[in-house]
Amino acid sequence: MTLSSSTGISGAGGVRGNGKRAYLTQAAGWITLAFGAVHIVVAPLEAREVWSRAFADGWWNTFTLDKATTFPESEQAHAFWVSLGSFGVPMVVLGSYLVWATRHQQRVPGWLGWLLLAWAVILVTAMPAAPGWAILLIGALIVFGDKRIRHGVRPEAHAV
Numbered sequence: 001m002t003l004s005s006s007t008g009i010s011g012a013g014g015v016r017g018n019g020k021r022a023y024l025t026q027a028a029g030w031i032t033l034a035f036g037a038v039h040i041v042v043a044p045l046e047a048r049e050v051w052s053r054a055f056a057d058g059w060w061n062t063f064t065l066d067k068a069t070t071f072p073e074s075e076q077a078h079a080f081w082v083s084l085g086s087f088g089v090p091m092v093v094l095g096s097y098l099v100w101a102t103r104h105q106q107r108v109p110g111w112l113g114w115l116l117l118a119w120a121v122i123l124v125t126a127m128p129a130a131p132g133w134a135i136l137l138i139g140a141l142i143v144f145g146d147k148r149i150r151h152g153v154r155p156e157a158h159a160v
Helices: 003-007 020-046 048-057 071-081 088-103 110-126 132-145 147-151
Strands: none
Touching (some): 020 088, 048 071, 110 132
């Protein structure tokens, strides 16, 4: 059994048979990319003055883990942790992988979605007003997109 016959995925991003699952995973990828991009592109735009000050002070060791004692230090730490130091970069990496995997007929395992769901539950219950709901959606799309987990189909021993 080939990967494309077992997953219903064919061609670059195309689907065959029960290919809606591939689209669910690909949708999760695009949502993940957008979610991460907001953190690494939009967040710094909102703190332009802080970033300008950081570059003017010199990049090396501009951001530290020391407790902020002044408002500008607090602003600088906040600017870092909502952009470069946030989960935005890993989300862009994950989203890129999800989109790439579906376009290249690769199965994205459901356990990845379950891990995201567990993390999202922690985020959403701790701060319901935060956008952790997007991570909940992403995890669910990955779980539902994994045909093998959903239907109990296991790959053959030689299939990768």
